[in-house]
Amino acid sequence: MEHALPRKILLGITGGIAAYKAPYLVRALVKAGAEVQVVMTPSAHDFVTPLALATVSKRPVLSELFVRDGSGRWNDHVHLARWADVMLIAPASANTLGKMAQGLCDNLLLACYLSAECPVFVAPAMDLEMYRDTGVQANLGALKERGVRTIGPAHGELASGLVGEGRMTEPDDIVTALHMALVGSSKLAGKRILITAGPTQEAIDPVRYIGNRSTGKMGFALAEEAAWRGAHVELVTGPVALTTDRAGITRSDVVSAAQMAEACKTRFPDCDVAIASAAVADWRPADPAANKMKKGSALGALTLEPTEDILAWMGGVKTATQSLVGFALETDNEMAHAVGKLTRKNLDLVVLNSLRDAGAGFGHDTNQVTLLTRNNDPEALPLMSKAAVAQRILDRLETLLPDA
Numbered sequence: 001m002e003h004a005l006p007r008k009i010l011l012g013i014t015g016g017i018a019a020y021k022a023p024y025l026v027r028a029l030v031k032a033g034a035e036v037q038v039v040m041t042p043s044a045h046d047f048v049t050p051l052a053l054a055t056v057s058k059r060p061v062l063s064e065l066f067v068r069d070g071s072g073r074w075n076d077h078v079h080l081a082r083w084a085d086v087m088l089i090a091p092a093s094a095n096t097l098g099k100m101a102q103g104l105c106d107n108l109l110l111a112c113y114l115s116a117e118c119p120v121f122v123a124p125a126m127d128l129e130m131y132r133d134t135g136v137q138a139n140l141g142a143l144k145e146r147g148v149r150t151i152g153p154a155h156g157e158l159a160s161g162l163v164g165e166g167r168m169t170e171p172d173d174i175v176t177a178l179h180m181a182l183v184g185s186s187k188l189a190g191k192r193i194l195i196t197a198g199p200t201q202e203a204i205d206p207v208r209y210i211g212n213r214s215t216g217k218m219g220f221a222l223a224e225e226a227a228w229r230g231a232h233v234e235l236v237t238g239p240v241a242l243t244t245d246r247a248g249i250t251r252s253d254v255v256s257a258a259q260m261a262e263a264c265k266t267r268f269p270d271c272d273v274a275i276a277s278a279a280v281a282d283w284r285p286a287d288p289a290a291n292k293m294k295k296g297s298a299l300g301a302l303t304l305e306p307t308e309d310i311l312a313w314m315g316g317v318k319t320a321t322q323s324l325v326g327f328a329l330e331t332d333n334e335m336a337h338a339v340g341k342l343t344r345k346n347l348d349l350v351v352l353n354s355l356r357d358a359g360a361g362f363g364h365d366t367n368q369v370t371l372l373t374r375n376n377d378p379e380a381l382p383l384m385s386k387a388a389v390a391q392r393i394l395d396r397l398e399t400l401l402p403d404a
Contacts, residue, residue, distance in 0.1 A: 003179035004190045004230040005032035006248025010084035010116075012109040013053070015043025017159045018091035018125035018168035022048050025090060025171035026056045032175050033232070035247050037080065038062070039109045041096065065108050077111035086182065087116045090151070091125030091168045094136050100148070101139035121178065123151045125168035127160050151177045179230070187398045189230030194267050194274040195223045196310070198238035200257045202284035204302065205293050214279035216240035218327075218367060221390040222275055223249050229394065234271065236263045238278060257281050257307035264310050268317070273397065275325040276311045277351075283307060315346030323400060325349045325393070331356065338372055348400050349373050351393055371396050 009029055013022045022038075029036050036057045040050065042064075050061035062080070067073040081087070089096065089109070096109070100122075105111050113120065122143070130136060131153060140150065152169035169177070183189045197219020201209040220242050223235045227248035235244075235251045238260065244251070254260045257280045268274055283304040311326050318324050326347045328338040331354065338352040350372045368383040371393065381392055 003032050003175055004183065004232060004248065005029065005034045005175060005179050006227045006230065006246065007033075007085040007178075007182060008035045008083055008245075008247060009037070009178075010080060010087045010112060010118075011036050011038050011057075012087065012089035012092075012096075012112065013038060013040045013044045013048065014089065014091055014093040014096040014109070015041055015046060016091045016093045016125050016168075017047060019044050019047035021168060021171055022090070023052045023056050025174060026053060028171045028175045030056065030058075032179070033248050035059075037083070039080070039112055041107050041109050062108060065111060075108055077108060078115045081112050081115035081117065084112075084116065084118050086118050086178070087113065087120045088123070088174070088178070089113070089121070090123035090174060092122035094124075094126045094130050094133075094139075097122065097124065097136065097139045097143065101142045119182070120148045121151055121181070122148055123169050123174055124153045124166070126153075126166050127158050128162050128164035128166045131166040149181065183228070183230030186229035186231075187401045188226055188273075188394065191231045191272040191401075192234065192270060193226050193231045194234045194236065194264065194271040195219055195226065196236045196260060196264065196274075196276050196278035196280075197223065198240040198242075199279050200238045200260055200281045200307075201255050202257065202281045202307070203288040204285050205289035205291065207292050210281055210284065210304075212279045212281065214238070214240075216242050216278075217365065218386050218389070219275075219277040220244055221386040222277060222393065225387070225390040225394055226275075231273075234267045236260060236267070236278070238280075257284065257310070261308045261310045261313070264314065268314050268322075271322065273323045273325070273401075274314055274318075275393075275397075276314070277327050279329070280310060281307055309345075311347075312345045318346065323348045323397065325351065325397060328352045330354055335370075335378070338370070342372055342374065349393075349397060352378075369393075373400065 013019050026036050037059050038053045038057050038061045040063045054061045062075045154167045154169050155165050156167040157163050198216030199212045199214040201211045203209050223233045224246045227233045227246045233249045235249050284307050286303040286305040324347050328341050330337050334354045338350050342350045352370045367386050367389045369381050371379040
């Protein structure tokens with residue numbers, strides 16, 4: 001069974017025979033959608049090569065705090081720890097587990113661990129008697145009390161020839177355990193979600209356009225939150241200044257409403273959910289000029305024509321297994337307009353916000369919305385960050401999805 005794991009994972013590899021499985025583990029993590037940065041202890045080099053790990057991770061493997069080429073460069077353990085969404089140490093040797101429990105720091109991996117504020121997982125690997133040793137068990141107990149989570153070890157044949165507990169959990173099973181711990185509880189895990197964001201720009205001439213004040217912040221917050229829950233996100237965005245490095249998001253940039261419509265028509269049939277948060281222009285110039293119009297020339301009338309209603313198209317073709325979320329940004333009769341859009345465009349959820357609410361709408365880092373569905377009372381949310389609004393929208397969306 002394949003699992004979605006859109007996370008930035010700092011993978012620590014310690015010295016032990018189970019390190020030979022590390023390239024398989026990296027490949028399994030990457031296949032699940034993770035970005036993997038490998039950090040090795042010096043003794044891990046005796047069991048697996050940095051070249052093999054760099055090849056499957058597509059990133060240079062790090063081992064030393066200081067780059068020994070006379071340049072004075074160093075590997076910033078604080079930056080590495082902050083980059084990671086999760087830290088995984090596999091295999092985790094008895095030696096490294098002991099140093100972690102005692103707060104020791106004599107290599108890059110341990111420096112990263114002591115700097116980590118993200119969830120930390122360890123996959124112990126050692127021989128049976130070592131794993132049973134009271135000191136090792138005490139160290140594992142101390143780490144668990146501090147929030148470190150263990151995966152395994154498994155029962156099986158060990159390097160000594162004995163059979164028992166101490167074998168490192170297999171790579172695919174580690175990925176499954178991480179998936180269940182981090183995203184497995186979400187109904188969006190593994191779903192394909194189309195999200196539109198930002199404005200569109202409709203050309204008047206090669207340098208001027210009709211547009212709006214949308215920054216795309218709400219759409220990007222939704223995309224990042226959906227990816228965090230394990231969804232495969234197709235983000236179609238108009239011209240914005242935003243970036244995202246969240247694993248699990250495939251970004252496509254468009255400019256005009258026609259380009260956004262084309263992108264949505266290509267992607268929507270294969271998606272489980274679509275969230276249309278983009279502020280798509282309703283009109284465009286019917287005959288844009290081929291060259292820049294000069295200031296001194298007579299402009300005349302600017303004739304406009306309607307753009308295609310992308311949300312209505314998706315509502316018209318969506319199947320019983322697809323869910324569709326729309327946004328309604330209103331300035332008057334807000335509730336009536338939102339309820340009308342919910343029915344008219346065959347939506348499952350409408351997110352209503354009003355420009356009359358301070359801190360809501362375009363350009364802000366905050367938003368204040370009301371969530372409307374067909375068979376429930378409207379849910380009015382207080383003013384909150386757009387990241388928090390995204391969480392509440394997806395929480396509500398999950399209640400509308402069928403159970404797996």
